[in-house]
Amino acid sequence: MSAVNAVPAACPDEARRHFAARLAFETDASDVAADPAAGTPGIVVVDTRSAESWDQGHVDGAIHLPTAEIAARAPALVPEGATVVVYCWGPGCNGAQKAALEFAKLGLPVKEMIGGFEYWAREGYPVATASGAVTRRSPDPLTAPVTGISCAC
Structure with a gap:
């Protein structure tokens, strides 16, 4: 018995809907880095962590807006029509999801x-x-190519 197929794969239509929905909610570091490099307007990158975390290091070009301050400060910081991209520490943290909400x-x-x-x-x-x-x-060779900064996804 296959461990992979112990639960059968979704039918192609369900898989298409699922993966399209995920891409509507998520982006990755490579795509976030590509837009400013290409001069693409309309993206606001938001660091939702604490001031101490921001001071230690953050995405160059991001704005600092902790989750608790979003409701009060976002209208003045996010231009109309812009797409907000939020991040927190990493995959073990759900702070970005809370901020996105x-x-x-x-x-x-x-x-x-x-x-x-x-x-x-x-x-x-x-x-x-x-x-x-x-x-x-x-680049960490376990996360990105060491000879370039692109996974070509």
Whole structure:
């Protein structure tokens, strides 16, 4: 008996709906990095973590908006028509989902950056700190190609 097929795969129509829905709710670090590099407007990246976490390191170009402050501050920070991309620490944290829910309650289009700040940094994208320094670490070969910053997905 196959462990993979112990529960049969969904039919293609169900799989199409499921994966299309996931892509409507999620994006990844590679796609988030690609838009500013291409000059694509209309994306606002939001770090939802604490001030201490933000100061330690955050996505270069993101805005800091902790989840508890979204309802009060988001209308002044997010331009009309923009898609919000939220992130928190990483895959073991559901802070991004909580923040995404708050943006959705405000009627704003929102996606979660899967992998969070952990995968942003591990894939070698620019990390800014409270001092204003911007650094890049070498990509972790378990998360991104070491010869380039793109998985070509």
